[in-house]
Amino acid sequence: MLRILALISLFWTVALVPAMAQETVDDARAATGGAQTLEDILRRQEGLKIDDSFRSDLTGDPNAAAVPSDQLGTLGGASDPDLWRGLRYNAADVSTQQRGPAATTLIQDGGMWWLSFRRGALLSFGAYLLGGTLLALGLFYLVRGRIRIDGEKTGRSITRFKAFERFGHWLLATSFLILGATGLITLFGRKFLIPVFGPESFSTIAVGSKWVHNNVSWAFIVALVIIFVVWVVHNIPDRTDLRWLAKAGGLFGGEHPPAKKFNAGQKLIFWSVIILGGSIAASGLSLLFPFEFNLFGHTFSTLNSWGVPGWFGADDLPYPLQPQEEMQYAQLWHAIVSFVLLAIIFAHIYLGSVGMEGAFDAMGKGEVEEQWAREHHSIWAEETLGAKQSKEGGA
Ligand code: HEM
Incomplete structure (x- = not known):
């Protein structure tokens, strides 16, 4: 008897319960005209995954609806949801006069992932990174104070x-x-300006910002090329950099290690500006001319073919990408790399201004106190002063 009861309960749990549950879900779906149930919607709002494969089949009965090619015409479809699902799952045979690369995808589910990441995690990442950098610089200032010129100033400049x-x-x-x-x-x-200025004023600010952003980008690209050309020879890594790094450049005290025109810290800044700035410029151009040139699909497929995601125990990167996905990845990359470069530049601005006595003059006037040069760039100072003296001696 007990055995029979056990068998019945096993059958109940394994076969009947899921079947009944599925039936209830199907009933609920039928009650919503085949659309999602309230449970589906609630689960989605909580960010949980739902199995919505059933929706891809519900693209309307072609016999009941107007002919697919006429669904956007005067006769309309069997129902709007049918038509939208048809579009979403690429089952509606609709054509448009627009022949751009993105015209083939009218609804793209992956966009929801991008949208919520852009509105949530991306903002938090940026705020923590920039806020954390400012905090660290504030602490550094409190602990180390302004880095002064240690020796006696000469009153001469180079x-x-x-x-x-x-x-x-x-x-x-x-x-x-x-x-x-x-x-x-x-x-x-x-998130932060609409509550302060209201939607109308913010709209003016946003349109203006976009215009300025798009147009000033050219100046940034030109400047990037200029500084690369004029400074690349002084930024090739060499052995003095290892010594400089081993002593953390004397930034936390102790003697200043020898350095050429640019020390290892500055070389790191230079290459960050060139590589990250170049990458920001490339992804920015891809956003400025949407769908014209794609950076990610090809990169992802190359990384997959090398098995790179596997090194980190991850699945292959998505490939091929829809045109909209290309833009979404370009936007995320553009923003993330910009946050990282901004954080690096915050540290640079600090050291080039309040953080170090005598540094700003280098970019302000173009001249620095001789003693500053001897302390921070001793090899460069010796060379420059030697050349200056032999020029004066020769004259
Ligand atoms: C507006 C604030 C800024 C100040 C006060 C400032 C100051 C300085 C100073 C004083 C130097 C020369 C350091 C030396 O003589 O050794 C310098 C160099 C440099 N700056 Fe700036 N800078 C600013 C913004 C930027 C920005 C926004 C970038 C890039 C996006 C940048 C990129 C560089 C690079 C690549 C160098 C050469 C390498 C180095 O010295 O780190 N600077 N800056």
């Missing part, structure tokens, strides 16, 4: 940067800061 170098630097700096500010307005505006 030329550090020519006018063209300074022009390139300030073009880069102003354009980057304007791009940073307008980019942040675009990303954070909906």
